[in-house]
Amino acid sequence: MTIKTSPDTRGGDQSPASGRRRKQERRPRKGLPAWFVPYALLLPGLVIIAGLLLYPLFQMIVMSTQKVGLREIRRGTTPESVGLGNYEAILDNDLFWSALRNTVIFALFAVTLTLVAGTLVGLLIQRLGKKMSKLVIIGCMAAWAVPPVAVGVIWRWLADADAGIINWFLNLLPDGLSQALFGRSDWTAVPWLNDTLSIYTILTIAVVWQSFPFIAVSVLAGLKSIPSELYEAAKVDGSTGFRTFRKITFPLLKPVFAVLLVLSVIWDFKVFNQLFILAGGTTNRDAFNLSMYAYSEAFRSPPKMGSGAAIAVLLTLILLVVTFVYVRQIIKQEDIR
């Protein structure tokens, strides 16, 4: 299957050689030696990535085995090593386990819902007429474009206890239905952002709302690559909608889904901004996910940067496993060799 993505995604050196004589001319006559040029071009970028990414990651691992408190930060005294003490303390702390639970359960729900919603919308857009599909795509773009902090703000407002639209809407439902569904018929002044479960409910809706467009647009791009003959053949054979999806669409788009799944997991595992706004900063410890927990350990007074770093190391390790799958998938598909 081939898709017309706007830039050609192939690697560079693929122009066919057109004979021996031209090959000799394939380099400028003066300037740097050929082997050195790529390294010279790469150097500045590599220095930046090394200085702002690799070295800090190394520092983080070192710090996770040290006690880095106010004294070490202020006076710059050499931190004392505590071995694996930070890790032991964290794994002993109930807060870590509740943060881990929040992170994993949230990711499970958010990723599933995002992928399902995004795929359905992608399939829908493909079947819509020209004008209508354009309208839906523009709507999706608007949701996708909103900055994460603004997403938090908007949903905090929608979920406001007194003036929020969510409570207004739930009050509209017939009392019997509302009672049967949620065990409550009066939604006046119900606070959504106090306890963990309802914070995460709103967070899930907010994150799904913001991330389904990316899935939809990617799935759509994939769908356009599937030759329509396949669908015609399926129709002739009397295949129905769901069966066609299961037997044709899904297998052909499997690589797309693999990457989308991994990207969604990575993004939802480290969601921070939206949660920070919805939970009202770092005061509500029950609502922490791993990112918030690491941040709050390191920066809320008294700062415990060593133990914050240890949490960050654990989070990074989890994500590294997920990324491994992603990288393998990308390398398999794209000839970056």
Place this chain on the structure above:
Amino acid sequence: MNPLTRRKLTTIALNTAGVVVFLAAVFPVYWMVATAFKSNNQIFTTDFIPFPTEPTLDHVERVFDKGVAGNSIWVYLKNSVIVAVVTVTIGAVFSLLAATAVARFRFKGRVPFLILLLVAQMVPAEALLIPLFLNLQRLGLYDQLFGLVVVNVGLTLPFGIWMLRTFVAAVPKELEEAAWIDGASRFTTFWKVLFPLVAPGLVATSIFSFITTWNEFIFAFTLMRESTGYTMPVAVQFFFGQRGTDWGGIMATSTLMTIPVIIFFLLVQRRMVSGLVAGAVKG
């Protein structure tokens, strides 16, 4: 049911679903903008008021005059623009160089470098935040906009290179070879042949970096102490620290923060998707 009515019904059902999706996607954004222009009477009510029927510019004027955290919103808008523009400019130069290296040459360490770019997108911000906070303090860049720029260059560069390399690779190599045959130096070839052809891709990549930097919250929140150095997302967050939440002001500020992103977004969305799912979609 005859097939014609059935087809009609399907069309109606699909279009209804389309309208529902459109409304669900757009409503929260619309609600933010609508709230920014509503009077306080219409904001703080349990009723549903779909349109600002008594439209007012009070909130917009207030966030510019009085602002939040002791400064007008102008200060934060200015900081956000400075940080984003400088980051994008520096990033464009370095990502173009690196992207050319990766797309045009085969050299030892190329594949590991590309994998590094992919892995970099996974690293959680909190992991870098702690060491970078200490490093910037040591270097005297804490609470400096330039420090924030440096961090943002590091955050946006890996994806910038990843995205830009596909644009460089798309330029036919024969064009450069032709210039070489005519005796042009590497630099002339790069500047006169490759650069103009890659420029649209560079713009798309830069807009993407601009959006990332513009939206970035946690580093700006942690690395800037004085309120005069806050960026827009930090300023928005600051509203919640006050007694009695000023929803009109928050929504006016959020709207000001969101509009540039939506505009840019519509400009690059197609390229962004192809950059992110690059390999997967190609198959």
